[in-house]
Amino acid sequence: MQVNEFKRHIEKQVEIFKNLQNKHVRVISHLDCDGLTSAAIIIKALLRANLNFSTTIVKQIDITLLDELSKENYNCYIFTDLGSGYLSLISEKLESKAVFVLDHHKPEDVQNRIHHTNPHNFGIDGGKDISGAGVTYLFAKKLNEENKDMAHLAIIGAIGDIQEGKGFHGLNKEILEDAIQSGKIEVKKGLGMFGSQTKPxxxxxxxxxxxxxxxxxxxxxxxxxxxxxxxxxxxxxxxxxxxxxxxxxxxxxxxxxxxxxxxxxxxxxxxxxxxxxxxxxxxxxxxxxxxxxxxxxxxxxxxxxxxxxxxIGTCLGNKKIKKEAVALLSEYKQELIKSLNWFYSKRGSPRIIEEDGYTIINAEENIKDTIIGTLASIVSRSNIYRPGTIIVSMANTIDGNIKISLRLVGTNKELDLREFVKKITKKLGVGEAGGHKQACGCLIPQEKEEEFIKISEEILKKMMMEETIGK
Ligand SMILES: [Mn+2]
Known part of the structure; x- marks a missing residue:
């Protein structure tokens, strides 16, 4: 029932969109896999509808972004895979514009003039049953049945948001059916291990x-x-x-x-x-x-x-762009290998502080800030340190900050690394913690480098003491 209501709601939103005259559309989407597939779906749908548009991909919504958007000459704004948490702010900043939000993140609890589509408002689990790309796909499909040929992109988006676990659920399942029917996806049972197409x-x-x-x-x-x-x-x-x-x-x-x-x-x-x-x-x-x-x-x-x-170009099937994307990925892998080599060669030097229970990797300029988190993840999974070890990694950004990424070796349900980051940033008086319990990070100014290491060691040593006593 709720699924039907959700679909009727989408139908209404599409009607509103169709009835807008002289549309100049602005698309804003999220910078992850789900956001990029969402953008690809809406872009192709707009192209098919012969509409003018331009697209921006962002990491998050903030006041600066909305201020800039409000000055632009578009009369219709579509947010995909983001926006639901910022309905009031968007409504305030884009006052005179028609705004559509197609998202699956937990929404802000308000009703306003924004044309908001979100599964949570219909009792549908936006964490498991449908992704941002899925919501965008349902919208596109109602706009034009031909857009059914993009169901596979919604599936890739859902996988990116980790909504697949021994199969798909809810609306994702329906979307998968569309993708199979249109001949874009083939499902096989097997050892679904990552890298089976590309890795030894x-x-x-x-x-x-x-x-x-x-x-x-x-x-x-x-x-x-x-x-x-x-x-x-x-x-x-x-x-x-x-x-x-x-x-x-x-x-x-x-x-x-x-x-x-x-x-x-x-x-x-x-x-x-x-x-x-x-x-x-x-x-x-x-x-x-x-x-x-x-x-x-x-x-x-x-x-x-x-x-x-x-x-986005890869999603839209542009062969030249796909080649570039694949080249970028291999460049990224090269960069990762270089970073790993740096890490192994610097063990035992002051760049890498190794104590029982924690490791601090201070890469400064030697590892890119876009890589450091992934490096920390690989190190945490590589059997070098005992389970329970906390990995603190640091790399300088180009704008004078240090990106800090934390990882835990193994799993520990009680430990929340965000608490640890909160403690440090509070003592430093700068920085904000973000992320998950066992993988998180923060950004601090470069002049705080030494102080950060000192405070981290104090807190970590104390934590390790407590752990030993606790046992
Ligand atoms: Mn998403």
Whole structure:
């Protein structure tokens, strides 16, 4: 029922949009995978409707952005994958404009003149059942049935927002049906491990966290040994590394059984390792855009490296732009490898403070601020430090700040790293904490570098003491 009401609401919004005269449309969307797929969907829909528009991709909405937008000469504004939390502010700043918000984030609890579409207002879970790209897709589909050929983009967006877990739910499921019907996506059951199209098999196993494989996940040696024991060679006849997609049926069976056996005894559902694989039928085998999961990573990287237009162009099927995006991704990987090498070569120097329970990586100019968080994530998953170790990483930004990223080795349900950041920023008198419990960060001015390290060590030492006493 609520789904039907939600769809009727979208129909009404589309009617309002259609009835606006002389539309000059301004699109504002979010800088992640879901936001970029949302932008691609609305852009193609507007092109199909022969409308004039321009697009901006932002990390978040703020007063400066809205002030700038309000001075522009457009009469219609569409926000996708963001906006629901800023309905009052948008309404105030874009007073004389027609504004549409197509979003799935928890909305501000107000009713105003904004044409607001959000699943939460209809009792639909915007965290699991539909993404920003999904909402945008439903809007586009009502605008013109032809736009059904973009359902796969809404699926990539939902995967980017981690809405897929052993299948899709709710409206995402319906959208997937559209994508299958239009021949854009093919769903297969199998070992849905990340990188099966593009990475060497042993690397895929090493980095596999879903499923988690004891003794293999996190260890390259473990992965190679595991494959040896199963009698699966890691290279093909030409000496090239095999990928998961190169394995024949028999080897896949061996591998599947092997993984289940490894998981026996330590994992809750050891046999629960098969998942759905979403393949894009129009994309080439072994390309980073073939598997919807890898596609979403490509888009996230475009966003993180501040090249959103490459991501959008890739979604719209522009071959030249797609090449650039793939090149950007490999450049990003090179940069990551360089950063990892720097990290390993500087262990034992004052750049990297290693104590029992915490590590502070102070990269200054040696690692880009766009990379440091990912580096910290990789280090936290690489078995160098014992579970429970807190990784504090620091890199200078070009505008005189230091980007701080925190990660935790392993999992600890009680620990909230944001609390730790809050403590430090309070003592420093600057900076704001953002992120999740086990992965978060903040920004501080460069002149606070030494003070930050000093205070961090104090707090971390105290935390480790408490932990030891607690045990
Ligand atoms: Mn989203």
């Amino acid at each position: 098999l042993h690397k895929v196993l090493e980095f596999s966290t879903d499923p988690y494989i004891p003794g293999v996940t996190g260890s390259e040696q473990g992965a190679i040994k595991f494959l040896n024991e199963l009698g699966i060679s890691i290279k093909d006849q030409d000496g090239k590394y095999k990928k998961l997609i190169h394995l024949n049926e028999q080897d896949i069976k061996k591998l599947t059984t092997g993984i289940i056996l490894k998981r026996l005894g330590s994992e809750k559902n050891p046999e629960d390792i098969l998942g759905n694989i979403y393949l894009l039928t129009d994309e080439l085998e072994e390309s980073p855009t073939k598997d919807a999961r890898e596609f979403s990573t490509l888009l996230n990287s475009c966003g993180r490296l501040r090249k959103p237009s490459l991501g």
